Amino acid sequence: MTTHPLLTELTFRARSAAHPGEEKACGCGAATLADRPDATVVRHADTVAKAHAPGTAPADLAPRLAMAARLPGILLPPLGETSVGLHGRLVTFWPYGEPVDPEHPDAAPWEPAATLLAHLHRTPAPPGLPPMRGPAKAALAVGRLLATTRRGHALPVLRAWLTLPAWARAETPMSGTTTLCHGDLHLGQLVRxxxxxxxxxxxxxxxLGVGEPAWDLARPAAWYACGLLPPDDWSRFLGAYRAAGGPAVPAGGxxxxxxxxxxxxxxxxTAARAIVKAIEAGRALDDVEQAVVDACDRMGSAPPQLADGFAK
Structure with a gap:
């Protein structure tokens, strides 16, 4: 991974936060946890520093940080509720948590994830919290696909996109939604x-923000519908969410x-991101990526009543 000024200075900030007031070198070492256009994250000892996406508004990030500080039993609380600027990016500091081990999918914490979501959804959202950004992120992924290609695998994805209602494409607000939502739930968003x-x-x-709580269940639901998540894992996730009183779906049925x-x-x-990633890497889609593109193909050519899932 190429080192750049933001990564270098973020690493220094993480060390300073981990060892305040100490100028001598330490043996802790540093690790880059992520370095993407939308986030750069580094760890030093038990401290994590994150440079948020360019254009992140302080007025939007501040209430989200405050919400994490208020819900330490659900969300990992930050090390302080304020952010600092670095190369035009907002930077926040967090305690290190142990992530889900991708090498052991059988140990994936589906029940804890669902229970945490249910508790989050049942927490009253305070005034001033911005909308949940799930639909906006989906629209950004499709926009990036359009900027990359409109041919080949992109066609079924774009057709499927047009079958969605305007609110799901971030073209209109999520009306009548006041539920506190995570906005981007997947197993990479869980740590011990x-x-x-x-x-x-x-x-x-x-x-994080107010919005449609079903969005937080949508990624495992989509994996299940595409045949990528085993039925037993989906049942564990959905059952735990219902058992914890989650409001996104009915209690039964x-x-x-x-x-x-x-x-x-x-x-x-997911399909839009996969296609762009494959094109940028100059490779063909892998089996999982092809599965979600195939699901989009079925979605774009079938009525939007998909109660039996996309896998058929």
Whole structure:
């Protein structure tokens, strides 16, 4: 990974936050956890520094940080509720948490994730919290696809995008929604804190806000519908969410009327990102990427009543 000024200075900031007032060198070392256009994240000892996406508004980030500080039993709280600027990016500091191990999918914390979501959704949202950014992120992914190509695999994805209602494409507000939502739930958004075996907590508040709670269930729902998440894992996740009183789906019966639109939107978002990633890497789609594109193909050529899932 190429070192650039932001990464170098963010690493220094992380060290300074981990060892305040100490100028001598330490043996802790530093690790780059992520270095993408939308986020650069580094760790030094038990401190994590994150440079948020360019254009992140302080007025939007501040109430999200405050919400994380208020809900330490659900969200990983920041090390302070304020952010600092670095190369035009807002930077925040966090305690380190142990992430989900991608090498052991059988140990994925589906029940804790669902329970945390249900508790988050049942928490009253305070005034002034911005909208949840899920639909906006889906629209950004499709916009990037349009800027990259409008041919080949992109065509079924774009057709599927046009079957979605305007609110799911971020063209109109999510009307009547006041539920506190995470906005970008996936297994990478869970850590154990204190590391390595503390309780699970949700991380990444960049998309936190009020919105449609079914969006937070949509990624595992889409994986299940595409045949990428085993039925037992989906049942564990959905059952735990219902058992914890989550409001996004009915307490019993068919959950798909509530999940259909968000699950289709997350399928399109995932497919759009996959195509762009493959084009930039100069390679063909892998089996998982092809599966979500195929699901979009079925979505774009079928009525939007997909209660039986996309896998058929």
């Amino acid at each position: 804190h204190p590391a390595p075996d503390g309780p699970w907590r949700l991380i990444d508040v960049d998309d 068919d959950p798909w009327p509530a999940l259909d639109v968000p699950a289709r939107a997350l399928t399109v978002q």
